[in-house]
Amino acid sequence: MKKDLSAAYAYIDEIREETLGLYREFVNRESWSKTPDKxxxxxDFLKAEMEKAGFECRYVPVGVNADTLVGVLGKDRPGKPILFCGHMDTVFPTGMHPENPFKIVDGKAYGPGVLDMKGGILIALTTVKALNRIGYDERPIKFCFSGDEEINHTGSQGAEVMEAEAKGCLCAFNMETGMIDNYLCTGRKGCLRYTVEVDGVETHSGNDFQGGRSAIAEMAYKIIDFHNMTDLSIGNTCNIGTISGGTVPNAVPAHCEVVLDMRYTTLSGKEKLLARLDEICKKTYIDGTSTKYAFLNKLDVFETTDEGMRFFEYVRGIAKEYGLPEVNGRPLGGGSDAASTTMAGVPTICSCGVRGQWNHTMKEYAVVDSIFDRSKMYVAAVANSDQFAQK
Structure with missing residues (x-):
């Protein structure tokens, strides 16, 4: 039976200005991944807000990067917890934006991380506040927010912590960047990043050209091979994202380095990429050069599963039942921590955050009204979650 959520929805509308004030506080506290102190x-600010809403909070260390923040509301309630997850860090170096950068213009919010993904954290918190308002006490609600997702948990246990914290949950809403067309994400490619380095022999290009062994020339041959690793028929791509090498124009370069970003949709596709990477790096085009490669970071594949799709269909049906904006679903190419929650065996949907465009750019914006539409949708999904659990 459909539950009456009119009081919760009225409360979300009532606290609109308070919610936008909190949005400002979130965004103006810049949190670049590479500055754990920021x-x-x-x-700490988010933790205090969660505690005001009744969460018991703790930090989980992950290594050299910022800790993961975990909170549980109603730990003694029956049933499996419902998880809201994501990340607190952003891609923007501190000071890249002007001081106190948050602003709203013509219904769009701007500022570092306004879309990716402080708006999503705000929606999760707003959802819980509305559920508290109507006395919801049927299941525990869990928050798990990473501090280093934007750097793919490089050098940390961030992904493993997310997976461990997700285990045993009924379902997971990953509050990542929402798509402008109101779609939710039902799967994501995995991401592998590797550095490849070529060493050659440095000589003066005028006085001893023949004695040199160009690391850049060797890498140039390999770059074509890396590019040809792409196989769109199975969802594999390889992007040569950065390149550096050489010192001056009149020296045969002794060193060249590239960073590869490889994406895949299946574990077999992943193995094919890694096998080909090894083959390419073992092959030498210019005698006297040597090549090595090293793992940099990864985000595992968020596989589209039957249970994940059942969860998506449940949420889509709930939105329709309550007269909320229609949602649809599709897979995406970018990685996220939805991979970790899915690997934990938890039905997951991603891109559950505020709708918008241009994340990771100075043009990034979020559609303000979607904060409130999506909060209402998740209130309905949580309040009626027995419908999903019993199927």
């Missing part, structure tokens, strides 16, 4: 300033 991420901690934001996470």
């Amino acid at each position: 991420v901690r300033i934001f996470s």
Whole structure:
């Protein structure tokens, strides 16, 4: 039976200005991944807001990067917890934006991380506040927000922590960047990043050209091979994202380095990429050069599963039942921590955050009204979650 959520929806509308004020506080506390102290300033602020809503909170260390923030509301309630997850860090170096950068213009919010993904965290918190307002007490609600997702948990246990915290949950909403067309994400490619380095022999290009062994020339041959690793028929891509090498124009370069970003949709596709990477790096085009490669970071594949699709269909049906904006679903190419929650065996949907465009750019914006539409949708999904659990 459909539950009456009119009081919760009225409350979400009632606290609109308060919610936007909190949005401002979130965004103006910049939290670049590579400054764990700045991420901690934001996470401490978020932790205090979560505690006001009744969460019992703790930090989970992940290594050299910012800690993961975990909170549980109603730990003694029956049933499996419902998880809201994502990340607190952003891609923007501190000071890249002007001081106190948050602003709203013509219904769009701007500022570092306004879309990716402080708007999503705000929606999760707003959802819980509305559920508290109507006395919801049927299941525990869990928050798990990483401090280093934007750097793919490089050098940390961030992904493993997310997977461990997700285990045993009924379902997971990953509050990542929402798509402008109101789609939700039902799967994501996995991401592998590797550095490849070529060493050659440095000589003066005028006085001893023949004695040199160009690392850049060797890498140039290999770059074509890397590019040809792409196989769109199975969802594999390889992007040569950065390249550096050489010192001056009149020296045969002794060193060249590239960073590869490889994407895949299946584990077999992943193995094919890794096998081909090894083959290419073992092959030598210019005698006297040598090549090595090293793992940099990864985000595992968020596979589209039957249970994940059942969860998506449940949420889509709930939105329709309550007269909320229609949602649809599709897979995406970018990685996220939805991979970790799915690997934990938890039905997951992603891109559950605020709708918008241009994340990771100075043009990034979020559609303000979608904060409130999506909060209402998740209130309905949580309040009626027994419908999903019993199927």
